[in-house]
Amino acid sequence: MKARYPIQDQVAIVGVGTTEYSRDSGKSELGLVAEASRAAIRDAGLTAKDIDGIAGSWVRAELVQGALGIPAVNYYLNTILPPFQGQVIAGMNAVFAGLCETVLVYHSGYRTAVASRSAAADPFRVPRRSRLRPLSPMPDTINGTVCYATWADRYLHEYGATREDLGLIAINNRSNAVHNDHAVQRDPLTMEGYLAGRMIREPLNLFDMDYPVDGSDALVITTAERARDLTDTPVLLHVAVDGQTSHAVEEDMPDLTQTGLKAAADNLWARTDLSLDDVDVYMPYDGFSIIQLKWFESIGYCGVGEAPAFLKKHWNADENRIEINGRVLVNPHGGSLSEGASQGAGHIREAVRQLRGQGSGLQVEGAKTALVTPGGFFYNAGALLLRTES
Missing domain, CATH: 3.40.47.10 (Thiolase/Chalcone synthase)
Structure with a gap:
C-alpha cells in the first residue's frame, strides 16, 4: 500500500x-x-x-x-x-x-x-577571508573531504571496489560536460588522466570532488492548474521528499547500508506507482564521486556493493559515459564534478530543461520522467520525480 x-x-x-x-x-x-x-x-x-x-x-x-x-x-x-x-x-x-x-x-x-581573488586558479585552495561556507551545522564533527574520503575508503575495502570505479563517475560526468557550454570543466577526461589527478585525501583525488x-x-x-495556462510544458512535481536516518552525523553512521540516501529512496518509492523503468534521465548528486556511486545502489538500480559492476555493464566505451539500458543518460549536463558545484540546484534545473527538450548539451530525446537524487549520506539526502503530462 x-x-x-x-x-x-x-x-x-x-x-x-x-x-x-x-x-x-x-x-x-x-x-x-x-x-x-x-x-x-x-x-x-x-x-x-x-x-x-x-x-x-x-x-x-x-x-x-x-x-x-x-x-x-x-x-x-x-x-x-x-x-x-x-x-x-x-x-x-x-x-x-x-x-x-x-x-x-x-x-x-x-x-x-571578499578581497583576494588569487585562489581562482585552484578549486581546493581556500583563500584568507573566503566566502566558502561549511554545510555541516556541527563544526566539531568530521565533514567534507575528510568524511567522504573515509567512507570511500571503507567502500573500496568492504566491496573490493577500486579507484577506477570512482573514475568512471568522473569520466562520465566530464564526457557529458564536453557538450555543455555552461560547464566550467569541459576538457575530455580519460582513466589515465583521472588516475594522475592530484590526490587530496586517499582515495579521493581532484577529480572526485565537485568544482567550486x-x-x-x-x-x-x-499550481499545476495555473501552470497549464502559462506554458505548454509544465514540469510536474510528482514526488519530492527528504530522507534521514537516526545516524545522521558523519562519524555516527554504522555502515554503508544505513544512509540518508536509502531513507530518501524508500520515501520516494513509497509515494508513487512509477518505477525505475519509467525514468528517462537520471540526475544523481555528485558532490563527491562516492556519493554518485552509492546513489545507484540506494535508489534501486543495483544491490549494495554492486555499483561498480553495474557501471561496467552499462558503460558505453565509444562515448565514455554511462547509458543505463542503452537509453538513460546519467547527469547529461556534467554534474557538480564538471558543470560546477551547485549543491543539487544544477541537477534539478537540468532535469526541468531535459523534460522541456532544452537540455544543456546532451538532450535525452522524448524524455518524460526525470529522477533527481540530491544530497549526501547523512543529514541532507533527498529524491524527486519530475514528469510532463504529455
Whole structure:
C-alpha cells in the first residue's frame, strides 16, 4: 500500500533561470541570485508582481525581494541549507497549502574571496577571508573531504571496489560536460588522466570532488492548474521528499547500508506507482564521486556493493559515459564534478530543461520522467520525480 501523498502532480515548475558558472564572477552573491531569479520569472512569462512567495539559501529572502522589486509576499522562508531539494519542497508545500500561489526558489554558490581573488586558479585552495561556507551545522564533527574520503575508503575495502570505479563517475560526468557550454570543466577526461589527478585525501583525488564556482539557479513554482495556462510544458512535481536516518552525523553512521540516501529512496518509492523503468534521465548528486556511486545502489538500480559492476555493464566505451539500458543518460549536463558545484540546484534545473527538450548539451530525446537524487549520506539526502503530462 502506497503512502498517502495528496500533493502528487498538483504543483509544477514553470520557470527556470541560471547565471553563468565561473571561477570568479566579479559579482556579489545577491547580484547572482537576482540575475538567476529574473531569468526564471521571465521564463515563466511572469513579472515580479506575480511572485507572492520566496524560499532560498544563503541570501536572505528580504534582500532578494527588494532587489527584484517584488511588492509583497504572503510566504517567505530564509536560508534553507542546501541541497536544493529543500527549497523546492518548501515552495511546493507552500503552494499546495495555499500560503502563496507562485513561489520563487533559489540557490547560490559563491566561492570567491571578499578581497583576494588569487585562489581562482585552484578549486581546493581556500583563500584568507573566503566566502566558502561549511554545510555541516556541527563544526566539531568530521565533514567534507575528510568524511567522504573515509567512507570511500571503507567502500573500496568492504566491496573490493577500486579507484577506477570512482573514475568512471568522473569520466562520465566530464564526457557529458564536453557538450555543455555552461560547464566550467569541459576538457575530455580519460582513466589515465583521472588516475594522475592530484590526490587530496586517499582515495579521493581532484577529480572526485565537485568544482567550486560562483553562480546561481532559480525556479518558479505554482499550481499545476495555473501552470497549464502559462506554458505548454509544465514540469510536474510528482514526488519530492527528504530522507534521514537516526545516524545522521558523519562519524555516527554504522555502515554503508544505513544512509540518508536509502531513507530518501524508500520515501520516494513509497509515494508513487512509477518505477525505475519509467525514468528517462537520471540526475544523481555528485558532490563527491562516492556519493554518485552509492546513489545507484540506494535508489534501486543495483544491490549494495554492486555499483561498480553495474557501471561496467552499462558503460558505453565509444562515448565514455554511462547509458543505463542503452537509453538513460546519467547527469547529461556534467554534474557538480564538471558543470560546477551547485549543491543539487544544477541537477534539478537540468532535469526541468531535459523534460522541456532544452537540455544543456546532451538532450535525452522524448524524455518524460526525470529522477533527481540530491544530497549526501547523512543529514541532507533527498529524491524527486519530475514528469510532463504529455
